[in-house]
Amino acid sequence: xxxxxxxxxxxxxxxxxxxxxxxxxxxxxxxxxxxxxxxxxxxxxxxxxxxxxxxxxxxxxxxxxxxxxxxxxxxxxxxxxxxxxxxxxxxxxxxxxxxxxxxxxxxxxxxxxxxxxxxxxxxxxxxxxxxxxxxxxxxxxxxxxxxxxxxxxxxxxxxxxxxxxxxxxxxxxxxxxxxxxxxxxxxxxxxxxxxxxxxxxxxxxxxxxxxxxxxxxxxxxxxx
Amino acid sequence: xxxxxxxxxxxxxxxxxxxxxxxxxxxxxxxxxxxxxxxxxxxxxxxxxxxxxxxxxxxxxxxxxxxxxxxxxxxxxxxxxxxxxxxxxxxxxxxxxxxxxxxxxxxxxxxxxxxxxxxxxxxxxxxxxxxxxxxxxxxxxxxxxxxxxxxxxxxxxxxxxxxxxxxxxxxxxxxxxxxxxxxxxxxxxxxxxxxxxxxxxxxxxxxxxxxxxxxxxxxxxxxxxxxxxxxxxxxxxxxxxxxxxxxxxxxxxxxxxxxxxxxxxxxxxxxxxxxxxxxxxxxxxxxxxxxxxxxxxxxxxxxxxxxxxxxxxxxxxxxxxxxxxxxxxxxxxxxxxxxxxxxxxxxxxxxxxxxxxxxxxxxxxxxxxxxxxxxxxxxxxxxxxxxxxxxxxxxxxxxxxxxxxxxxxxxxxxxxxxxxxxxxxxxxxxxxxxxxx
Numbered sequence: 001x002x003x004x005x006x007x008x009x010x011x012x013x014x015x016x017x018x019x020x021x022x023x024x025x026x027x028x029x030x031x032x033x034x035x036x037x038x039x040x041x042x043x044x045x046x047x048x049x050x051x052x053x054x055x056x057x058x059x060x061x062x063x064x065x066x067x068x069x070x071x072x073x074x075x076x077x078x079x080x081x082x083x084x085x086x087x088x089x090x091x092x093x094x095x096x097x098x099x100x101x102x103x104x105x106x107x108x109x110x111x112x113x114x115x116x117x118x119x120x121x122x123x124x125x126x127x128x129x130x131x132x133x134x135x136x137x138x139x140x141x142x143x144x145x146x147x148x149x150x151x152x153x154x155x156x157x158x159x160x161x162x163x164x165x166x167x168x169x170x171x172x173x174x175x176x177x178x179x180x181x182x183x184x185x186x187x188x189x190x191x192x193x194x195x196x197x198x199x200x201x202x203x204x205x206x207x208x209x210x211x212x213x214x215x216x217x218x219x220x221x222x223x224x
Numbered sequence: 225x226x227x228x229x230x231x232x233x234x235x236x237x238x239x240x241x242x243x244x245x246x247x248x249x250x251x252x253x254x255x256x257x258x259x260x261x262x263x264x265x266x267x268x269x270x271x272x273x274x275x276x277x278x279x280x281x282x283x284x285x286x287x288x289x290x291x292x293x294x295x296x297x298x299x300x301x302x303x304x305x306x307x308x309x310x311x312x313x314x315x316x317x318x319x320x321x322x323x324x325x326x327x328x329x330x331x332x333x334x335x336x337x338x339x340x341x342x343x344x345x346x347x348x349x350x351x352x353x354x355x356x357x358x359x360x361x362x363x364x365x366x367x368x369x370x371x372x373x374x375x376x377x378x379x380x381x382x383x384x385x386x387x388x389x390x391x392x393x394x395x396x397x398x399x400x401x402x403x404x405x406x407x408x409x410x411x412x413x414x415x416x417x418x419x420x421x422x423x424x425x426x427x428x429x430x431x432x433x434x435x436x437x438x439x440x441x442x443x444x445x446x447x448x449x450x451x452x453x454x455x456x457x458x459x460x461x462x463x464x465x466x467x468x469x470x471x472x473x474x475x476x477x478x479x480x481x482x483x484x485x486x487x488x489x490x491x492x493x494x495x496x497x498x499x500x501x502x503x504x505x506x507x508x509x510x511x512x513x514x515x516x517x518x519x520x521x522x523x524x525x526x527x528x529x530x531x532x533x534x535x536x537x538x539x540x541x542x543x544x545x546x547x548x549x550x551x552x553x554x555x556x557x558x559x560x561x562x563x564x565x566x567x568x569x570x571x572x573x574x575x576x577x578x579x580x581x582x583x584x585x586x587x588x589x590x591x592x593x594x595x596x597x598x599x600x601x602x603x604x605x606x607x608x609x610x611x612x613x614x615x616x617x618x619x620x621x622x623x624x625x626x627x628x629x630x631x632x633x634x635x636x637x638x639x640x641x642x643x644x645x646x647x648x649x650x651x652x653x654x655x656x657x658x659x660x661x
Binding site: 016018022053080083100101103 | 455464467
């Protein structure tokens with residue numbers, strides 16, 4: 001999952017980035033709303049974690065503006081503002097969830113997964129696709145009942161494809177998920193990971209849509 | 225007891241008192257006049273009979289007197305009774321129709337006579353030949369007095385009751401604006417600070433309403449500011465706390481280098497939290513310092529010497545100038561040290577990097593002046609907000625309390641804090657007059 005974190009406190013941001021990265025998520029951190037705008041224009045994100053008191057404006061106003069412009073990105077507000085008026089304003093103006101500081105990192109992760117589940121219209125954290133089942137919570141994949149051993153990059157790619165089953169994902173979007181926006185990535189690194197995934201899941205598991213990108217393909221279910 | 229009832233009872237008591245005193249006076253006077261008039265009636269009747277009987281021969285008195293008495297309406301049921309007797313005590317004639325006892329031994333002049341059924345007021349007149357006694361019943365006199373009292377007291381009493389009723393209504397009407405004000409105030413909840421509007425304008429109440437509304441407006445403004453401050457303070461305290469807790473949790477989940485990094489990050493947040501707390505406590509101290517015990521004399525020069533180390537590695541950027549260093553006894557040294565430290569801290573943090581900071585201090589007979597000048601301008605629109613508590617702009621690391629504390633000290637000690645751009649410099653001037661209010 002590719003997450004945009006908008007947080008001006010470096011210590012909190014560091015904790016969130018470190019923890020969510022260890023949980024297999026790709027996370028971009030920005031300290032201001034203007035940077036968030038820049039990142040949203042240039043990359044695809046699955047979720048935004050938004051602080052409200054930011055140096056260049058108010059998070060709720062920014063969110064209202066985003067929704068007015070038609071951006072449907074799920075947003076979790078992470079703030080120290082505990083007033084009921086703030087919570088109501090946040091949720092009314094387009095936030096999908098509201099978490100107060102101080103917070104438990106595990107709770108943040110659970111809410112992020114829950115938002116992702118809701119955004120994908122799923123009822124549980126288990127994604128099934130043909131013979132493949134993927135546990136978002138445990139980040140474990142099984143193919144026809146056998147546990148798959150995936151690297152972090154393969155895991156990230158698979159989760160992204162499964163969360164967007166009908167969508168064509170561009171090369172850049174997938175690179176953002178794997179390496180973040182600012183990282184300089186070798187041009188064939190993504191193709192290597194996709195090749196490895198196809199090797200483990202089957203040649204048709206990930207389809208190449210020429211000129212556009214990649215899409216989740218069919219995975220045959222085999223009885224053991 | 226309502227104001228209306230209280231006023232009505234008070235006025236009624238005054239009215240009733242006047243009425244009772246005047247009635248008592250009137251009754252006493254009338255009673256005395258009535259007695260005198262009735263006595264005179266007895267006396268004049270006796271004199272009239274005496275004159276008539278003087279022309280009657282003695283031997284004809286027995287036959288003529290009854291007709292004279294009848295002719296003068298003596299002996300009626302409610303009129304006068306008469307008795308004529310000789311000097312020897314023989315009754316010549318009597319209009320003894322009301323069972324007036326016969327007493328021939330009465331002295332000359334006024335007197336009283338009693339029978340089993342009644343009392344009589346008498347007047348006896350002795351001539352050379354006869355004794356004339358005229359009398360009237362005391363009960364008749366009392367009846368007359370009672371009727372007089374009725375006609376004298378009842379109309380004023382009715383008028384008094386009518387006046388009090390009208391007074392009750394008039395006071396009610398007069399107090400209507402107060403009642404409306406009371407209802408308006410009563411209707412408002414304890415948290416409602418909206419202004420009170422009077423439907424009926426009242427010259428006397430308007431200043432009270434205006435004053436109350438102004439007070440409520442100030443209170444609302446103060447509560448709003450306090451609420452804002454509390455929210456900001458909560459935010460400023462929660463944010464580093466969240467950082468500490470998140471990093472500690474991360475440290476628990478990590479090992480080795482990761483754990484060390486998390487703990488070092490937690491320490492940064494702890495320092496930030498400490499700074500916010502220190503500033504909040506300083507603000508609380510400043511606001512409670514007014515009117516404390518006498519201040520021992522101290523000087524700006526000695527205080528400034530101890531400021532260098534407090535602003536750490538950037539101390540070399542600061543040039544200090546202290547003029548007219550007179551002893552100070554009207555404000556404590558720690559408060560002015562806070563002023564200097566916060567102004568220098570701001571100049572170093574927000575001025576141009578590595579640029580010099582000029583510090584100027586003066587303590588004279590007119591008061592204290594502290595001026596800090598640094599390179600770099602501040603956006604003029606931001607200057608009014610700079611003394612707001614917890615106000616920050618941009619990615620600054622401050623808590624937004626430093627200048628609020630300086631401003632609070634200036635305000636509490638009738639001083640001033642002035643901030644302005646001058647050329648390429650930003651200058652902050654703190655002044656404190658010696659004549660403290």
